[in-house]
Amino acid sequence: MTxxxxxxxxxxxxxxxxxxxxxxxxxxxxxxxxxMGKTETITVDDYDGPKDYTLFFPGLKKAHNIxxxxxMGNGVIDNTTYNESLMNTVIVDPKTNWDxxxxxxxxxxxxxxxxQFLGKWLQK
Numbered sequence: 001m002t003x004x005x006x007x008x009x010x011x012x013x014x015x016x017x018x019x020x021x022x023x024x025x026x027x028x029x030x031x032x033x034x035x036m037g038k039t040e041t042i043t044v045d046d047y048d049g050p051k052d053y054t055l056f057f058p059g060l061k062k063a064h065n066i067x068x069x070x071x072m073g074n075g076v077i078d079n080t081t082y083n084e085s086l087m088n089t090v091i092v093d094p095k096t097n098w099d100x101x102x103x104x105x106x107x108x109x110x111x112x113x114x115x116q117f118l119g120k121w122l123q124k
Contacts, residue, residue, distance in 0.1 A: 038121055039092075042113045044106035051106065054093035055114055057121045062089060066118065086114045 038057040043050045057063065066089060070082035087096045091114055094100075101107040 040117055042110070044109050044113075046105045051104070052093075053091055053096075053110055053113075055090055055117045056092040057118070058089050060122070063118055063122050066090075067122075082115075083111050086111060086118070090114045090118055
């Protein structure tokens with residue numbers, strides 16, 4: 001019984017060389033736009049003066065899940081579910097919930113800016 005020798009084409013060798021070279025690149029060169037963990041601080045007027053809110057981009061998959069889970073069967077976004085996801089995931093400081101907004105001003109403006117922030121990073 002004789003063993004067959006494996007041959008590798010020149011194209012395969014060239015492809016492997018390119019792949020090896022890419023693996024050796026610096027992290028910054030491989031991923032010039034790091035979406036995950038991007039933050040932005042917004043200021044909104046509250047009853048006792050301006051209040052800062054920190055917005056956080058949770059990554060592409062989580063961001064798409066926020067939108068997808070809020071979409072109803074007819075394709076319309078359920079604002080209650082969507083805004084609750086924004087409060088739990090995107091608005092990180094201060095932590096907000098429905099009770100928080102019963103006692104503070106700026107709900108509509110913060111939700112709008114959080115939505116715009118999420119959309120901006122989803123489009124890049």
